[in-house]
Amino acid sequence: MRNPAIAHQEKLVEVQQLKKYFPVKGGILRRQIGHVKAVDDVSFHIYKGETLGIVGESGSGKSTLGRVMLRLLEPTEGNVIFEGQNISTLTQRELRPVRRSMQIVFQDPFASLNSKMSVGELIEEPLIVQTNLSKRKRKEQAAALLEKVGLQADDRHKYPHEFSGGQRQRISIARALVLNPAFVICDEPVSALDVSIQAQVLNLMKDLQDDYRLTYLFISHDLSVVKHISDRVAVMYLGKIAEIAPKHALYTNPHHPYTKKLLSSIPTIHTNSDKNTVPKQPVMHQDIPNPANPPSGCVFRTRCPLAHDRCSIEQPTYTEIGPDHYVACHLYDKGGDTSHTS
Amino acid sequence: MKQKTILDVKQLQTYFYLEADRVAKAVDDITFSIHPGETVALVGESGSGKSMAALSIMQLIRKPGRIKQGSIRLEGKELLQLTNRQMAQIRGKDIAMIFQEPMTALNPVYTIGNQIGEILRKHQGLNRQQAKQEAINLLQTVGIPRATEIIHEHPHQLSGGMRQRVMIAMAIACKPKLLIADEPTTALDVTIQAQILDLLMQLKEQFHMSLLLITHDLGVVSEYADRVIVMYGGQMVEEAAVKELLQNPKHPYTDGLLASLPNMEEHAERLGTIRGTVPPAYAYPAGCRFSTRCPAVMDICHVKAPSLKQLTPEHQVRCHLYANGGDLS
Numbered sequence: 001m002r003n004p005a006i007a008h009q010e011k012l013v014e015v016q017q018l019k020k021y022f023p024v025k026g027g028i029l030r031r032q033i034g035h036v037k038a039v040d041d042v043s044f045h046i047y048k049g050e051t052l053g054i055v056g057e058s059g060s061g062k063s064t065l066g067r068v069m070l071r072l073l074e075p076t077e078g079n080v081i082f083e084g085q086n087i088s089t090l091t092q093r094e095l096r097p098v099r100r101s102m103q104i105v106f107q108d109p110f111a112s113l114n115s116k117m118s119v120g121e122l123i124e125e126p127l128i129v130q131t132n133l134s135k136r137k138r139k140e141q142a143a144a145l146l147e148k149v150g151l152q153a154d155d156r157h158k159y160p161h162e163f164s165g166g167q168r169q170r171i172s173i174a175r176a177l178v179l180n181p182a183f184v185i186c187d188e189p190v191s192a193l194d195v196s197i198q199a200q201v202l203n204l205m206k207d208l209q210d211d212y213r214l215t216y217l218f219i220s221h222d223l224s225v226v227k228h229i230s231d232r233v234a235v236m237y238l239g240k241i242a243e244i245a246p247k248h249a250l251y252t253n254p255h256h257p258y259t260k261k262l263l264s265s266i267p268t269i270h271t272n273s274d275k276n277t278v279p280k281q282p283v284m285h286q287d288i289p290n291p292a293n294p295p296s297g298c299v300f301r302t303r304c305p306l307a308h309d310r311c312s313i314e315q316p317t318y319t320e321i322g323p324d325h326y327v328a329c330h331l332y333d334k335g336g337d338t339s340h341t342s
Numbered sequence: 343m344k345q346k347t348i349l350d351v352k353q354l355q356t357y358f359y360l361e362a363d364r365v366a367k368a369v370d371d372i373t374f375s376i377h378p379g380e381t382v383a384l385v386g387e388s389g390s391g392k393s394m395a396a397l398s399i400m401q402l403i404r405k406p407g408r409i410k411q412g413s414i415r416l417e418g419k420e421l422l423q424l425t426n427r428q429m430a431q432i433r434g435k436d437i438a439m440i441f442q443e444p445m446t447a448l449n450p451v452y453t454i455g456n457q458i459g460e461i462l463r464k465h466q467g468l469n470r471q472q473a474k475q476e477a478i479n480l481l482q483t484v485g486i487p488r489a490t491e492i493i494h495e496h497p498h499q500l501s502g503g504m505r506q507r508v509m510i511a512m513a514i515a516c517k518p519k520l521l522i523a524d525e526p527t528t529a530l531d532v533t534i535q536a537q538i539l540d541l542l543m544q545l546k547e548q549f550h551m552s553l554l555l556i557t558h559d560l561g562v563v564s565e566y567a568d569r570v571i572v573m574y575g576g577q578m579v580e581e582a583a584v585k586e587l588l589q590n591p592k593h594p595y596t597d598g599l600l601a602s603l604p605n606m607e608e609h610a611e612r613l614g615t616i617r618g619t620v621p622p623a624y625a626y627p628a629g630c631r632f633s634t635r636c637p638a639v640m641d642i643c644h645v646k647a648p649s650l651k652q653l654t655p656e657h658q659v660r661c662h663l664y665a666n667g668g669d670l671s
Contacts, residue, residue, distance in 0.1 A: 057531035164619045194387035194558065194620070199602035199613035206612065221531065224561075228604035228613065251606070265536040267561035268606045269588055287501045287534070 011081075012183060012215045013046040013069070018078035020061075020068045024292050036292045038064040040239035041078075046183075051209065051216040053230030053247070055223055055262070059291050061239040062219045066185045069217070070102055071095060082183070100130050103176035107188035109168030113160040119146070119171055120156030126179050145174045148211075150204060166197035170204065177208065185217045190225060202229055223266050227251055232324065235259050238291055238299040245325035255327040257304045298330065306331060347375040347417075348519050348552045349399070354412030356391075356398045358623070366623035368394040368407065370576035373650075376520065381546065381553040383567035383584070385560060385599075389620045391576035392556045396522050399554075400439055401429050417519065435465045438513035442525035444505035448497040454481070454508055455493030461515045480511040483548075485541060503534035510541065517549050524556045539566055560603060564588055572596050575631035576623060578650065582657040592659040594638045630662065638663060 020039040023032045038061040046052045056062040067073040069080050071087065079088045087098055106112040113122055123142040127133050133141070143153035149170040160168055169189060176184055186205070190198040206229065209216060220226050226233055227247060234244040235258065243256040254260045286303045289295055295302045301311040310330050318326040319333045356369035369391045376382050384392040397403055399414055401421065414421045416436060421429065433439075441447040449457060458480060459473035468476060474493065481489035484507045497505055506526060513521055523542060527535035543566060546553050555567055563570050563584060570587050572580040572595065580593040591597045601614025618635040621627060627634045633643040642662050650660045 057533060166619060195560075196387060196598060196602045196616035197619065199604075199615045200617075202604070203612050203615060223532070224604040224606050227606060228610075261533060265532040266606065267535075267539070267559065267565040269561055269564040269600070269603065287503055288531070 009047045009049065011045040012048040012083065013217075014079075014081040015042060015044050015069065016079040016081065018042045018065070018068060018080065019076045020064050020073060021076045034292055037061075037239045037294065038291065039068060039075075042236075042239070042241055043078075044234060044241060044244055046215055046217060047231075048182075049209075049213055049215055050231040051218050051229055053226035053233040054217065054219045054236055055221065055226045055233060056236035057221060057262075057288060059238070059288055060236040061291075062221075062236050063187055065236070066104065066187050066217060066219050070099075070104055070185060072104070096130075100179045101182045102185070103179065103181040103183070104185040104187060105169070105172050105176050105189045107191050109160075109165055109172050109192065112172055113168060113175075115160050117159075118156065119151075119158055119160065119163075122160070122171060123156070123175050123178050126175065130179055141178060142174075145178055146171075148208070149174045149177075150200075164197070165193050166201055169193065169201050173201075173204070173208070177212065177214075180212070181214070183215045183217070185219065187219045188221070189218075191220065191222065198225070205229065223262065224268075235262065238289065238294050240299060240328065242300065242329070243325075243327045245322065245327075249322055249325045253322075255321055255325075255332060256300075256329050257306050257331075258300045259327075261303075298328075346378060348378050348380075349376040349554070350413070350415040350418075351375065351395075351399065352413040352415075354395070354398055354414065355410040356394055356403055356407060357410045358407040360406060360624060364624040367576045367626070368623050369398055371412075372571075372573075372576075372578050374571055374578065374581065376552045376554060378519075378552055379546070379550060380569065381543075381555055381567045383555045383557060383563040383570045384573060385557060385563055385570060386573035387558060387599075387620055389623060390573040391623070392573050393524055394576075395573070396439065396524050396554065396556050399522065400433055400437060402433075431465075434461055434513075434518075435516040436518055437520045437522065438516070438518040439522040439524065440506070440509045440513050440526050442528050444502065444509045444529075445497060447509055448505060450497055453494055453496055454500075458493070458508070458512050458515060461512055465516045476515075477511075480515055481508070483514070483545070484508075484511045485537075486511070502530050503537060506530060506534075506538050507541070510538070510545070514545055514549060514551075518551060520552045520554065521546070522554045522556070525558070526555075527562070528558070535562075542566075560588070560600065572599070575621065575626050577631065577660060578658075579632065579661070580657075580659045581650075586657055590657075592653065592657070592664060593632075593661050594636045594663070595632050598635075598637070630660075 018039055019041055021035040021037050024034045024036060025031060026033040042065060054062045068075045075088055079086050082098060087095060120142050123145060124138045127138045142156055146153055146155055151167060151170055190201050193201060208214060218226060218229055230247050232246050233250045235242045237258050243259045254263055289302055297313050298311040298316050301307040316328045316330045316333060318328050320326055321332055352373050354369055354372050358366040358368055360366055372395060384395060386392045398409055403409060409422065455474055455477050458477040462468045462473040462476050477493050478489045481492055486492055486504060486507050527538050530538060557563060567584050570584050571578050574595050580596050591600055598614060598616040602616060604613060616635050629645050630643040630648050633639050640662060648660050648662045650658050651664050652658045653664060
C-alpha cells in the first residue's frame, strides 16, 4: 500500500445497499417478464486516496456498478454517499456541480472520443460545460494536461484517429482530469491495449494519482492488473460482492471459493515456482448462470465445489475474517468454522 | 539424426500490397517447424504478424495480401504448390484452425449439428445419419452437456465458452495432425479460459495432434506451450523452449514484454515499459525493426538489420547484442 495511513482516513465514497435491476421484456406485448439483477444489494466504501479494484467476469455487474455510482444509470434502490452527500437523491440539476468531482474513463478509446472533435476541443469541452474560464485559460489548461499525460501540447490540434490506442487512452484520461476531480472510475481502461502499452498507461495512472491525490475505482476482469494498481480489491459475482479485502490478504489468503477458483484460473508465468501463491485447483466446469435467472440462495452455489444444503436456501451475509476483509459465504458465518479454509 | 517434423515453414513472406505503392510486410521471412505432439506458441502484440503467419499456413490470405515466397511443408508435402481445390482438402482435415471469436466463425443460420455434420460428410464421406451420430460424439468429447439437444440449437443460443467448444469439436472432427488456435481464449473469461485450454491439451494428447498456439498472453504460453516464438514487426525475434525463454530472455523486446506484465507472484511499484508503439507494417525503421523502441539500441541497429543467431541448439535470437554468439552471415 502506498499510503499506510489510508486505513484510518475518511471515506470518500460510501455505497449502501445499491441495487440496479434491468427489466426483461418478452412476449408479444413486450411486457416485463422479469429482471436482471445486475447489481444486487452491494455495499462498500472507498477511502480517500486509495484505489479500490473491482474484479469479476463478464456479467458480474462490475461496469453497471460504476455507472450507477456516477448516476449515468439510475439506481433501483440504495444510496451512494459522496463526500458526505447522498447523491442518489439529488435531481439532475443538483447533481451537476457534483459531477465535476466524479469522472470516468472507459475501456474503448476508439468509441469514447468524438472523432469529429480535435483533441484540444475534447479536453476543453468539460471546462466549457462546467466552468466560466476564458478561452485562453482553457487552452492553457488543455495544453498543460496533455503534457502531463505524456503527449505534446501541439497534439491538441490533431484528431483522435491520428493517435494509437494507448495515446487515445491518454487523451481520455486528460479529459477526465481536466476538471480536477477527486474520484475517477476507471472501467477496464487498459483492456483494449497491448501489454507494453498497458504498462505505460498503468504507470501514468499511478503517477497522476500521486500528483493529484486521486481516488480510483478500478474495474477490470484482469486480476493481475487489478493486483498491480489496487490497495483493496472487491470480487464480484452475479451482481454481488463475494469477497472484499486489502489486496495482499485477498491474493495470498482468499477465502471465498469463487475467489480461489478465479485466482487459480489465471495462467501465470512461473520463473520461480516456490513462491507463496494460491495452489492450483481443478477448473470449474459450469458456465456462469444466466443473470436473469440466478440460482436461489448463494448465487455461486451452482459452480461451488463446497456447496451444501444451506447454500441453496439462504443468501450468505458478510463475515469479517480479518481486518477490512469480508466474505459472503456460508463456510465462514457460523463463528470460526475454519475446517474448509486451505 | 534429424527429428521428425509435422510442419516445416521456411522463409515465408506474406506481403500486403496497399494503395500508393505501400507494401505491408506482415510476415517477413519466418522459418520454424513443429514436431509431432508439440505445442508451439507464437507470441506478439497486435500487428506483430502472428495471426497472418497462421492464416498463411492455412492459405487464407485475402487480397491485397499475397504469400510472396517461402515454403510450407506438411509432413514433407509442399502446400504452396497445391491448387485451391487440393488445399481445400487439407484445410479442416489435416490442418484445422480455431479462431478468437467463435460467434463470427460459426454460421448463425445453421444448427450446430448441421455445421459439424458438414465437415464429416465432406471430408469423411459419412451419410446424414452417421454424421449426426458422430457430431453428438464429438460434442460429448469436448465436454458439452446435453449434446443430443445442442445439435439442434443455433450458435446464438450458446455461451461464449460453449461456442468455443463447438469450434473445437469442428476442428478435431477429422483428427487433424496440426491444430492452429488463434487467440482461442482471448474473448473468454478466465475461468472459462482455463476450461478451454485444459480441454485443448487433453484433446492434443488424445488425438496425437500438434498445436500451434497464437496468443498475446505470456501467462498462457508459460502454462501450456513447449516452445515459443516471439514475433515483432513480422519477424521472429526470439525462439526458445518456454522455460528457457521466460528465465533467460535474450532479446530486449522479449525482456521488455516480460517486465511490462503485472506479476502475480511479486509486487513491483512500477511496471517496466517499452517506449513508443509498434510501427506500422509498411513503415518499419531501417536496420533493426525494434531499434526505435529498444533500450539497448546501438549505432549499428539503425543501419544493419540483424539476422537470427543460434545461441544454443534450442535458443535463437535476432539482435546485434549477440553478434559474437556465432555469426554465420
